[in-house]
Amino acid sequence: MKQLKFSELSNIIKKELTNIKFQLDLKNEGIIINVFDGIVRMYGLYDAMYGEIIEFVDNIFGLVFNIERTNVGIVILGDYKNLSEGMKGKCTGNLLKVPVGLELIGRVVDTLGIAIDGKGTIKKKKKDLIEKIAPGVICRKTVNQPLNTGIKAIDSMIPIGLGQRELIIGDRNVGKTSLCLDVILNQKNKDITCIYVAIGQKKSNVVKIVNVFEKYGAMNYTIVVVASASDPAIMQYLAPYTGCTMGEYFRDRGKNAVIVYDDLTKQAWAYRQISLLLKRPPGREAYPGDIFYIHSKLLERACRVNKKFVGNQTKGRRNTTGSLTALPIIETKGGDVSEFIPTNVISITDGQIFLETNLFNNGIRPAINVGLSVSRVGGSAQTKIIKKLGSGIRLSLAKYRELESFAQFSSELDKITKKQIIKGRNITELMKQKQLNKRSVAELAILLYAANKDYLNDVDIKKIAFFENELIKYLNIKYKKIRNLINKKGKEEYIEQLKQILEKFKENHR
Numbered sequence: 001m002k003q004l005k006f007s008e009l010s011n012i013i014k015k016e017l018t019n020i021k022f023q024l025d026l027k028n029e030g031i032i033i034n035v036f037d038g039i040v041r042m043y044g045l046y047d048a049m050y051g052e053i054i055e056f057v058d059n060i061f062g063l064v065f066n067i068e069r070t071n072v073g074i075v076i077l078g079d080y081k082n083l084s085e086g087m088k089g090k091c092t093g094n095l096l097k098v099p100v101g102l103e104l105i106g107r108v109v110d111t112l113g114i115a116i117d118g119k120g121t122i123k124k125k126k127k128d129l130i131e132k133i134a135p136g137v138i139c140r141k142t143v144n145q146p147l148n149t150g151i152k153a154i155d156s157m158i159p160i161g162l163g164q165r166e167l168i169i170g171d172r173n174v175g176k177t178s179l180c181l182d183v184i185l186n187q188k189n190k191d192i193t194c195i196y197v198a199i200g201q202k203k204s205n206v207v208k209i210v211n212v213f214e215k216y217g218a219m220n221y222t223i224v225v226v227a228s229a230s231d232p233a234i235m236q237y238l239a240p241y242t243g244c245t246m247g248e249y250f251r252d253r254g255k256n257a258v259i260v261y262d263d264l265t266k267q268a269w270a271y272r273q274i275s276l277l278l279k280r281p282p283g284r285e286a287y288p289g290d291i292f293y294i295h296s297k298l299l300e301r302a303c304r305v306n307k308k309f310v311g312n313q314t315k316g317r318r319n320t321t322g323s324l325t326a327l328p329i330i331e332t333k334g335g336d337v338s339e340f341i342p343t344n345v346i347s348i349t350d351g352q353i354f355l356e357t358n359l360f361n362n363g364i365r366p367a368i369n370v371g372l373s374v375s376r377v378g379g380s381a382q383t384k385i386i387k388k389l390g391s392g393i394r395l396s397l398a399k400y401r402e403l404e405s406f407a408q409f410s411s412e413l414d415k416i417t418k419k420q421i422i423k424g425r426n427i428t429e430l431m432k433q434k435q436l437n438k439r440s441v442a443e444l445a446i447l448l449y450a451a452n453k454d455y456l457n458d459v460d461i462k463k464i465a466f467f468e469n470e471l472i473k474y475l476n477i478k479y480k481k482i483r484n485l486i487n488k489k490g491k492e493e494y495i496e497q498l499k500q501i502l503e504k505f506k507e508n509h510r
């Protein structure tokens with residue numbers, strides 16, 4: 001055997017060493033570097049996608065939120081206490097999906113679509129992505145069908161159309177939640193599916209709400225999604241998207257759905273918390289740079305889609321338009337709508353209903369500030385008869401607001417001004433509405449007609465509620481046929497008949 005020289009030997013070793021390839025597969029797997037506050041940093045995972053689900057031991061899952069040069073930031077969905085440094089996690093290749101479909105109606109679910117109402121697991125047929133791109137412009141149709149909320153002030157002055165996004169904004173305890181609950185309760189027997197997303201609320205509160213739904217039969221057409229105050233921030237952040245995906249199921253199948261996000265302020269807080277923990281650069285009020293985007297991408301998904309879109313989604317089985325109407329709620333502090341999150345959401349939505357503490361405390365409930373509330377698209381969707389009668393009401397109230405400050409010196413005012421003040425006062429009184437006390441189109445029409453044509457003028461202000469009840473009773477008992485006709489068709493021609501009904505009513509109630 002030939003003896004190797006020392007220099008030759010070192011050359012061979014060098015050559016062999018350069019040929020060795022370290023086969024450490026860190027493409028789909030990673031190792032935990034650290035764990036803190038529900039956030040995991042991992043080394044490896046070179047193939048991870050943004051938003052991908054990462055699987056850890058013990059059925060713990062996380063979502064990829066940050067992809068950085070040296071590590072990947074993952075937010076854990078749920079409990080993270082069993083995770084520790086050095087553990088492995090692997091890519092699943094899946095994005096987050098939640099169950100959708102008719103089976104969810106009547107159920108209370110969490111952010112991941114798992115039933116939490118103790119009525120057993122949901123036999124889920126279909127799943128869909130939680131984050132989706134909103135339908136493009138060519139898939140959309142103009143909003144021109146009314147969503148009858150049953151709330152007098154809204155239906156007459158700030159109408160909402162199917163597929164619209166109308167913000168409900170105001171301080172705490174001004175009736176924002178109650179207003180939206182009423183809208184949901186009033187959709188009974190209307191073939192509209194409702195979704196109520198409770199974000200960051202107390203569990204006891206949510207239970208109360210579900211009980212109200214059950215008591216008044218609203219669970220037959222409602223899904224409740226809950227991410228309560230005690231749930232991890234990630235669940236509170238994702239809950240609106242879960243609800244939206246569930247609502248889109250109906251929209252895409254040519255049905256109508258209404259979704260209430262109660263409330264998006266808390267969702268923004270949750271997202272801020274996650275972003276700060278991930279060490280993303282904070283901006284105004286410590287919110288991350290994409291805080292506008294999280295709300296716009298959510299609310300853009302609420303829209304009315306055209307027949308072609310529905311046809312494509314259902315493989316030609318349906319030939320109708322579909323809609324998802326969004327009622328996001330924002331809570332302000334001290335009535336300040338110029339704060340960061342309120343201004344963002346105001347600019348995204350198609351109008352806002354502004355609730356005021358002052359009005360609420362003065363007994364004007366719902367405490368809607370009619371001057372500051374608008375609906376940018378609803379007018380074209382309003383029922384014709386209400387539109388015709390409602391414009392006068394709006395005008396009268398606007399005049400009343402101007403004159404209100406003079407009202408104290410009423411003895412020195414001229415006759416016309418006095419009359420306008422009385423009219424405004426009466427209409428304000430008429431617009432008051434108790435909870436769970438809806439008004440149909442016909443009922444609202446006759447009330448508006450009475451207000452417009454000065455039937456209220458000789459009614460004592462304390463008796464307006466009584467007058468209203470008597471009139472509604474009269475209409476419902478004596479004129480069922482015409483009432484049903486107005487409710488169904490809502491045409492302007494019926495105004496003549498309203499006049500006759502009112503004249504008869506006046507004769508009978510002298």
Ligand SMILES: Nc1ncnc2c1ncn2[C@@H]1O[C@H](COP(=O)(O)OP(=O)(O)O)[C@@H](O)[C@H]1O
Pocket residue numbers: 170171172173174175176177178179365366433434435
């Ligand atoms: N139209 C109304 N008439 C009488 N009370 C109301 C009305 N709307 C709300 N309330 C009462 O006001 C309180 C606060 O309402 P809530 O909807 O919880 O306010 P928010 O969601 O704005 O904090 C509740 O106790 C509710 O019963």
Ligand SMILES: [Mg+2]
Pocket residue numbers: 176177178262
């Ligand atoms: Mg509330």
